Amino acid sequence: MNSNRRYFLKVAGLSTFALAAGVGATVVKAMPQIKEPGDGSFTTTKNAIKGKRLAMVIDTRKFENETDMLPIIDACHKFHNVPNIEGPQEVKWIWQDSYAHSFTDDTSPLLPEQVKNRRYFLLCNQCSEPSCVRVCPVKATYKTEQGLVAIDYHRCIGCRFCMAACPYGSRSFNFSDPRRHMKDEDLNMEYPTRMRGVVEKCTFCAEKLELGELPICVQASKGGIMFGDLSDPESNVRKALAENFTIRRKPGIGTDPGVYYII
């Protein structure tokens, strides 16, 4: 008798539990998914330019002298609110220099005249193995999934380790408030400035890529600078690299730079 009662209670209890769980699950499923304010999610735009290894190919034959290059440099600096400061405290995202200063590994003294005399665009090489990222003590500079080297200015403490680590001199420090060197009416309202005490550099226009637009310098170069994904064999940069002889800056140090120069 006792054992029967006990058995009955066991079965009854388990059945009740099973029933409640089943009913509960269906009710939860059937409940409409109400989102509270602030429960939003993040996504990317559909036409964003994406790639595993975004890179740039510069056709240096199309930029013989500084007059060809200055409009492109200006376009970049104007869009990104880069101040124009003379002297050792200058801030630059893209600039130009001679062959000897650009390709320091090449020791040949007998270069063709036009190669020797040409000016070369210099900018952040967006390395695959960026030494700047390795030394940043606060992870303010980091590699994105697209293979770009980005900076979070909010987090930068201005220690300048990255500037010491960068083999290409691509990084600039804001020794003073950059707004002091720009007129309010010249500021681009679509892009922030930086503040005193942070390091800045070219970003390959990550925010433009997100909107499906090419970097400013590529747009302004009228075909002289190509931009695309190196991991895609059909991309324009892969085609340019297949058809032309290209060199990179300081390839021997193992940073795998992503800016190629057609000589």
Place this chain on the structure above:
Amino acid sequence: MYNAKYIIPGIILFVVIFTLPFWMNIFTPKYNYPELAKPVGPNGEVLECVEPAEWMRANHMDLLIEWRDSALRDEKRIYVSSTGKEWETSLQKTCMECHTDYNKFCDTCHVQNAVEPYCWDCHIKPQGNN
């Protein structure tokens, strides 16, 4: 009670001082939210914010930090709000497009509450009001 004439007034005084914040709170005027310059559309209608305005008032700083981290670290620059609408996660391009009056919008509360956010060290204040 031994020394009652000192102890009892002492206790009363202690209780009054100890509970002073409550008394002061009762007698000070209620905190009023300052009147903000709410963005209006071309026909005078109040524009929809990213999230309900009531929620934004309390949580805009957290939302902005989430936006920042998502845009910079995850490279996701579109925010799908709880109402399903999509917004570009940009302080200058999205927020400031409607909130064009820095002094009468941002600063009104920030000054009253003695908050000094450092957004504007880098981000550019809406033009004409700085």
